[in-house]
Amino acid sequence: MTDTALHGKAFDSRGRVNREVRLVRHPDGALAVGDLEVVPAEMPVMAPGRVLIRNLLLSVDAATRLRLDPISPPGYLPALKVGEALAGMVVGEVVESDVEGFxxxxxxxxxxxxxxxxxxxxxxxxxxxxxxxxxxxxxLGPPELQVGLLGMTGLTAWAGLFEVASLKPEDVVWVSAAAGAVGSVAAQLAKAHGCRVIGSAGSAEKVAYLTDTLGLDAAFNWRDGLDGPLAEFAPDGIDVYFDSVGGEHLRAALDQLRPYGRVALCGAIAGYDGQPPSAPENLFAATTKDLNLRGFLAGTFADRLPEARAHLADLWGSGRLTLDLARYEGLESAPQAVVDMLSGRTIGKCVVALG
Structure with missing residues (x-):
């Protein structure tokens, strides 16, 4: 099979076109659309022991930002070099296969x-x-469901609540970034489990979404403050904090958590733009209250994905759980999708439809 460049795009002998998103430069602070580019790429040639896949629906995830700086966090995946293509979870359709089972x-x-x-x-x-x-x-459902609710997004929420935070039906739960992909699933899972759930987000539109669409017990805009709303909506304190933000959000949670409370540390988006927030000055509360703070990666629980998927699919099928999509069309829209998601301009799961 011979690849030929025509009009700036990579074609193979069957007329198939391939492009990829590459890092143009390491961001200076917040990611900008110009830090990424969509360029023609060599069409993959089928090889022994490989599977050729046409990608259909790309998952746009906040964790991608951690690899775009010159150095990624210790223990995390390596940083991308300038000119290197991004990686991300995607649902696709097998075109050719030399692997048994595909x-x-x-x-x-x-x-x-x-x-x-x-x-x-x-x-x-x-x-x-x-x-x-x-x-x-x-x-189980269309690609939209598989890439979000029944994929790593759903596993992150499920594992964080049930495996890390040992969620109980009587718990009072605060979920930060609750209008995002993982946060919205975590909030609904806790609600379906019988918990009182408080969500926080960064706009009035998102706050309304949390109460009117997701049915949370309370929600507030963190930009208006953290301590006041938490004291109002959870006057007796909280038992579980699902943390996607870090920084001041974690500080507020430490103040509000009751003895023996649990924190599932899913992410720290407050520090994803190259300026990590300082550690909470009240961290000693974890000692005085006998708290359990545990960070986790969804991949640690990859073997639990079938169990999580079955639970989530059951809740979705019964109408007790939903996942709204912020959908972008075409690979050329991927840089804008990543920027919009990281800046908080999307609600629910951010995806890019490729085919």
Whole structure:
């Protein structure tokens, strides 16, 4: 199969076109659209032991930002070099396969997103074990559901609440970034489990979404303050804090948590733009209150994905859980989608439709 560049795009002998999103420069503070570019890329050529996949729906995740600085956090995935293509979870359709168990037409997920076509080695993962190539059950739902609620987004929320925070029905739960992809699932899961759930977000529109659409018990705009609303909506304190923000949000949670409270540290988006927030000055509250603070990566619980997926699919099928989409069309829109998601301009799961 011969690849030929025509009109600035990469074509193969079958007329298939491939492009990818690359890092133009390391961001100076907040990510800008110009820090990323969509460029023609060589069309992958089928090879032994590989699976050729046409990517369909890209998951746009906040954790991608951690790899765009010159140095990524210690223990995390390596930082991307300038000119290197981004990686991300994606749902795709198998075009050709030389791997047993994968056949043309199969719906799969893998971690070589941010491109139209990917040649995947099932033994290698760009994002660790959580990004392993796997076949999806199309009967569970469409790609939109598989990339979000039934994918790593749903697993992160599920594992954080049930495995990390040991959620109990009588708990009072605060979820930060509750209008985002993971936060919205976590908030609904806690509500479905019988908890009183308080959500915070960064705009009046999102606050209304949390109460009117997701049915949370209370919600507030963190830009108007943290301590006052938490004292108002949880006068006796909280038992669980699902943290996607860090910084001042974690400080407020430490003040509000009751003895033996639990914190699931999912992320720290307050420090994703190159200026990590200072550690909470009240961290000793974790000692005096006998709190359990645990950070986690969704990939740690990759073996629990079938169990989480079954639970989430059951709640979705019964109408007790939903996942709204911020949908962008075409790979060319991916840089804008990443910027919008990181800046808080999207609600629910941010995805880019590729095919």
């Amino acid at each position: 056949a043309p037409g199969d719906l799969v997920h893998h971690d070589l997103g941010y491109r139209d076509y990917a040649l995947v080695d099932p033994g290698n993962q760009a994002l660790g074990v959580a990004g392993s190539l796997a076949k999806l059950d199309s009967e």
